[in-house]
Amino acid sequence: MEREVLEMDVVFVGAGPANLSGALHLARLVKEHNGAVERGEKEGAPLGEIEIGVIEKGSYVGAHNLSGAVMDPRALRELFPDFEAEGAPLESPVKEDFFLYLTEKRAIRSPITPPPLKNHGYYIVSLNRLTAWLGEKCEEAGINIFPEFPGAEMLYDLEDRVIGVRTGDKGIDKEGKRKGNFEPGVDLHAKVTVLGEGPRGSLTKMLTERLNLNEGREPQVYSIGVKELWELPDDRYPAGRVTHTLGFPSDAKTYGGGWIYGMQNRILNIGYVTGLDYRDPLLDPHAEFQKFKQHPFLAKLLEGGKMIRYGAKTIAAGGWHAMPQIYADGVLLVGDCAGFLNSQRLKGIHTAIKSGMLAAEAIFTALIKNDFSAQQLSRYERLVNRSWLTPELRKVRNFHAGFRHGRWLGMANAGLQFITGGRSWGLFDRSRAEAGHEAMGKLSEYGYRGDNIEQRYNGLRFDGKITFNKLTDVYHAAVGHDEDQPAHLHVLDTNICAERCAEEYGNPCQRFCPAAVYEMVEDGASGKRRLQINFSNCVHCKTCDIMDPYQIINWVTPEGGGGPDYKGM
Ligand SMILES: Cc1cc2nc3c(=O)[nH]c(=O)nc-3n(C[C@H](O)[C@H](O)[C@H](O)COP(=O)(O)OP(=O)(O)OC[C@H]3O[C@@H](n4cnc5c(N)ncnc54)[C@H](O)[C@@H]3O)c2cc1C
Numbered sequence: 001m002e003r004e005v006l007e008m009d010v011v012f013v014g015a016g017p018a019n020l021s022g023a024l025h026l027a028r029l030v031k032e033h034n035g036a037v038e039r040g041e042k043e044g045a046p047l048g049e050i051e052i053g054v055i056e057k058g059s060y061v062g063a064h065n066l067s068g069a070v071m072d073p074r075a076l077r078e079l080f081p082d083f084e085a086e087g088a089p090l091e092s093p094v095k096e097d098f099f100l101y102l103t104e105k106r107a108i109r110s111p112i113t114p115p116p117l118k119n120h121g122y123y124i125v126s127l128n129r130l131t132a133w134l135g136e137k138c139e140e141a142g143i144n145i146f147p148e149f150p151g152a153e154m155l156y157d158l159e160d161r162v163i164g165v166r167t168g169d170k171g172i173d174k175e176g177k178r179k180g181n182f183e184p185g186v187d188l189h190a191k192v193t194v195l196g197e198g199p200r201g202s203l204t205k206m207l208t209e210r211l212n213l214n215e216g217r218e219p220q221v222y223s224i225g226v227k228e229l230w231e232l233p234d235d236r237y238p239a240g241r242v243t244h245t246l247g248f249p250s251d252a253k254t255y256g257g258g259w260i261y262g263m264q265n266r267i268l269n270i271g272y273v274t275g276l277d278y279r280d281p282l283l284d285p286h287a288e289f290q291k292f293k294q295h296p297f298l299a300k301l302l303e304g305g306k307m308i309r310y311g312a313k314t315i316a317a318g319g320w321h322a323m324p325q326i327y328a329d330g331v332l333l334v335g336d337c338a339g340f341l342n343s344q345r346l347k348g349i350h351t352a353i354k355s356g357m358l359a360a361e362a363i364f365t366a367l368i369k370n371d372f373s374a375q376q377l378s379r380y381e382r383l384v385n386r387s388w389l390t391p392e393l394r395k396v397r398n399f400h401a402g403f404r405h406g407r408w409l410g411m412a413n414a415g416l417q418f419i420t421g422g423r424s425w426g427l428f429d430r431s432r433a434e435a436g437h438e439a440m441g442k443l444s445e446y447g448y449r450g451d452n453i454e455q456r457y458n459g460l461r462f463d464g465k466i467t468f469n470k471l472t473d474v475y476h477a478a479v480g481h482d483e484d485q486p487a488h489l490h491v492l493d494t495n496i497c498a499e500r501c502a503e504e505y506g507n508p509c510q511r512f513c514p515a516a517v518y519e520m521v522e523d524g525a526s527g528k529r530r531l532q533i534n535f536s537n538c539v540h541c542k543t544c545d546i547m548d549p550y551q552i553i554n555w556v557t558p559e560g561g562g563g564p565d566y567k568g569m
Helices: 017-038 074-079 127-140 202-211 285-294 296-302 349-369 379-386 389-395 399-405 407-420 470-475 495-505 543-547
Strands: 005-007 010-013 052-055 096-102 107-109 144-146 151-156 162-167 170-172 178-183 187-189 192-195 222-231 241-247 256-262 267-275 306-316 331-333 489-491 518-522 529-533 553-555
Touching: 010 017, 010 162, 017 052, 017 074, 017 127, 017 349, 074 349, 127 144, 151 202, 162 192, 192 202, 192 349, 222 285, 222 543, 256 296, 267 285, 267 296, 285 296, 306 470, 306 543, 331 349, 349 379, 349 389, 379 389, 399 407, 489 529, 495 518, 495 529, 543 553
Parallel strands: 005 187, 010 052, 010 192, 052 144, 096 241, 192 331
Antiparallel strands: 096 107, 151 162, 162 187, 170 178, 222 267, 222 306, 241 256, 256 267, 489 553, 518 529
């Protein structure tokens, strides 16, 4: 097939905070350099016009960006020393912090807020708005942004050096045939390609496997955050108030916790995080969130309010030991797809921004030297090691590992690390960790009967006031995919579903997916059960790719522009 080839200097895949910051910082470095050389203030040749492109699978910059979010402004201040005055969209400075332990009926306020959850000097933000604003700044700096352009394949030369990215084809019907509006994807050739795809990036997954970038590293461990925005009828929860919770509804073996943030205009932002290394195969992160809202403290807070938005997304929580090699020939990894998140603080926006900026500095030097080899680009890793990212992430390197042994040992380990500076031994040593899906136990281990998989949540009712079923929630994620296209969720062996998986795990895809994509249905003709994939519901969280116990679900990018619209999230 004839494909258009576009020659660029640097292509950033994914318009998240990591890549947008990286693209902007690079454009400024090039401009400063050219200006200084022209004015005779710097020796050397000008770099001339450097073509920088950012491609994004969402329909606009911000459409797929969902976060908490309390933002540590450290990195944004490095990029925009005066970001408040420049109009960065901030909901509110954090004005007060609360930490609650929830039992089934009570909310016990901790007299002290654990230091990692102290947010004085930080801001509550909507990541959707922040990325949209960063996107505008990039465009003002002359960067080309292409929404609705998913990166579908990496392009390599004969020696496995990355030479760019191929965007997804448009206008293919569900049988795989070309429709009238067919447009082949474009080959974007670049000297450096930067992957900033967020957690469990689809290209990052292929690249790290092909180039063995995970060699000697721990497997990445993820969590999933399920979130809603609510309109409250009064000022009962002021903007700037931050509450974190531990306890109910998670059992003591499952990593989990909730958040409640006050935004402007009486908007309440609530969510619940569940570790994607849970053991009980009947666990359902969406149902955990619904139970969270039924707690008397939450239910009272939400009374008379209206749910207006829903979303879910994974979080790369494995930390320092789980980071892949972040450079190779012609390519760099930034932000969450490289595991830069600080899981103890559940904060990754500042580390994503900083990693993007350091990648930009490494690329700038590579452009000056006209050398895009792995050796030259390894400068990025050295810059990371010399920056504040390394002490911040190393200090919490064994945080998540402690929770493999339950809540209380995890908390004890987290406390101990303040004294040891992050060092852990024995049970808590990260080097004993397994990938999250390997932690899932079989139905038989829990004494569950395969014929009643609803038993864990028997008491949960969706009342349409406080609690909602997945389909109602998905409606509030404003998800849209053209249904006449091939499913972007590839289940590599559907024979496993009806028998082996049903018996062993009770088809957990029906539960871990927060968007009701996977459904076991009776097949009319044969009377047997089969897997139905409602791909148009997909919110692009990637949980299925991560948590499937047989690792046979492969998430690939759908046609550009499809997916959720996370306005205000
Ligand atoms: C529920 C939740 C709560 C959180 N709370 C906080 C918090 O309170 N504070 C905090 O600091 N951090 C928080 N984080 C983490 C923070 O949101 C991330 O660390 C940060 O967004 C990472 O930025 P990124 O640029 O690496 O990736 P992302 O923000 O995930 O952006 C990646 C972008 O790439 C696009 N993309 C992906 N693949 C492709 C492709 N193949 N082609 C084209 N485009 C692609 C995506 O659509 C997306 O726009 C939270 C995260 C979650 C999920």
